[in-house]
Amino acid sequence: MSSQEIPEENLPLEQDAAHDAAGHEGTAVAERAGDEPFADPGLPAHKPRIQDIDERAARRSERAVAFMFTLSMLATVAFIASFVIFPVDKIVYIWPLGHVSALNFSLGMTLGLALFCIGAGAVHWARTLMSDVEVADDRHAISAEPEVKAKVLADFADGAKESAIGRRKLIRNTMFGALAMVPLSGVVLLRDLGPLPEEKLRKTLWAKGKKxxxxxxxxxxxxxxxxxxxxxxxxxxxxxxxxxxxxxxxxxxxxxxxxxxxxxxxxxxxxxxxxxxxxxxxxxxxxxxxxxxxxxxxxxxxxxxxxxxxxxxxxxxxxxxxxxxxxxxxxxxxxxxxxxxxxxxxxxxxxxxxxxxxx
Ligand code: FES
The missing domain is CATH 2.102.10.10 (Rieske [2Fe-2S] iron-sulphur domain)
Structure with missing residues (x-):
């Protein structure tokens, strides 16, 4: 099915029109900025993904991304809970690793899962919901003209719009939640610095009457x-x-x-x-x-x-x-x-x- 055959109510975003406009505008800017006219290399026609043409599929992807970000948040909570649950010296047998520290194992698994889910969520979001239209552009001179800078800012705004970060609030909110919670892992790691020395460094075992x-x-x-x-x-x-x-x-x-x-x-x-x-x-x-x-x-x-x-x-x-x-x-x-x-x-x-x- 081509994008021309898609019923208008099934289009999740006005992104195709925006992409076309962005592509043409990019070419026009390249021609204005370069010495030589820009020759379009002839990119293959864009094939819309299922998420581009079916809002229900887009919603499924959205939920999948949100699930991964939520899983990341839960893993961070589990990471912090590990410090409370497992004593430092508890050893457990885990096949095929053998005898390992329960605390270290739990910390590694939960922190790894939290970071993996953020990465996996971001990749899935980019592959299914962000624009995948390829755009060819000319190489410009290193110093940008004011109009090019304006174009970059406009492209950035377009990119933000195409990522649907404003429209897909579920993804946005869970992503911010996951990113905000991951650094908490670093806060509880401070416990590994051990207790404060207090008076220990100032006192020795010498006392009145010690031989x-x-x-x-x-x-x-x-x-x-x-x-x-x-x-x-x-x-x-x-x-x-x-x-x-x-x-x-x-x-x-x-x-x-x-x-x-x-x-x-x-x-x-x-x-x-x-x-x-x-x-x-x-x-x-x-x-x-x-x-x-x-x-x-x-x-x-x-x-x-x-x-x-x-x-x-x-x-x-x-x-x-x-x-x-x-x-x-x-x-x-x-x-x-x-x-x-x-x-x-x-x-x-x-x-x-x-x-x-x-x-
Ligand atoms: S430790 Fe450096 S002079 Fe004694």
Whole structure:
């Protein structure tokens, strides 16, 4: 059946007339804009689709597109619901994938379905309801004449009209709904960043009365165990490798202890916070957190092997060289009733890299 035989009441749009007008107008503009007359390559005659000639078929396509956009919205809702339904550590068996995380599987499937349905809906819309009339046009000079710009705007308006986005409100509304809801998936993904650290980065396991445990022998330290010239590493009493958060806690609480002649200690607070010349400092470099391990007993300097930041342990562990931003935090220590070295509180400032705490 040709378009000339279509009863007028069955034409869903006045699009054929518009296409013809657009095609002729495009040719005329090309002839005006180019140096050579435009030679039409002779496109085959347009064959109308079933949706072009039967409004009921067009309505079926419209419903199919709306169904896909609606399915996309439901998939996005399911994506968000997955975060509530599935615990992070739930594993399920899914053939043929084997054992997989239920949460990851559900997130992947629902997000994939939401995006696929938007794409499939858009493709089906374009293939069945938007204009499929081919138009040949000449290549123009790159800089457009004002009349060409006006033509582009007119074509754009025609395209919007031909897409029937204004007339087919069901498609338009469901498409906007689907597009608006998909970004919500990104909002709930923020949950994967984990809980806020709150005070965790500011606190360590050190507290008043915690014994200093030698990290090599696992025995509590006595003052006489710390001799001049040695570098001793310590951790808080009660921190054992079986602790589920051992690595995080030891990374914050690791301590280095040296003995300095009290008269060599230049910083007044350092002297007050020490015990008989024994000073305890965080072992974690304030640059980017490497463990400090090199001690030079003549100068009381400690060196971070990563980027050579050097700290003076006889002068409040201030930075004397390298990229570290501030001194190592000192732990106030004393001796308990049994004669063991003990902490007199937690560090008074955060340990480790300084960049996150300095605004
Ligand atoms: S981490 Fe210590 S100097 Fe860079």
């Amino acid at each position: 200093l445990i030698n990290m090599n022998t696992n025995e509590p330290l006595r003052p006489e165990d710390v001799v001049v010239g040695s570098l001793t590493f310590a951790m808080p009493d009660g921190l054992e490798e079986s602790n589920h958060d051992f690595n995080n806690e030891i990374a914050k609480a690791a301590l280095m202890i040296v003995r300095i002649q009290p008269e060599d200690i230049k910083d007044k607070q350092e002297l007050e916070w020490s015990h008989d010349g024994i000073v305890a400092y965080s072992k974690i470099c304030t640059h980017v957190g490497c463990p400090i391990s090199l001690y030079e007993q003549q100068t009381h300097h400690v060196l971070c092997p990563c980027h050579q930041s050097t700290f003076d342990l006889s002068d409040g562990a201030r930075v004397i060289f390298g990229p570290a931003g501030h001194a190592l935090p000192q732990l106030r220590i004393g001796v308990d009733d049994e004669g063991f070295l003990e902490a007199l509180g937690d560090f008074e400032e955060p340990v480790g890299p300084a960049f996150w705490e300095r605004g």
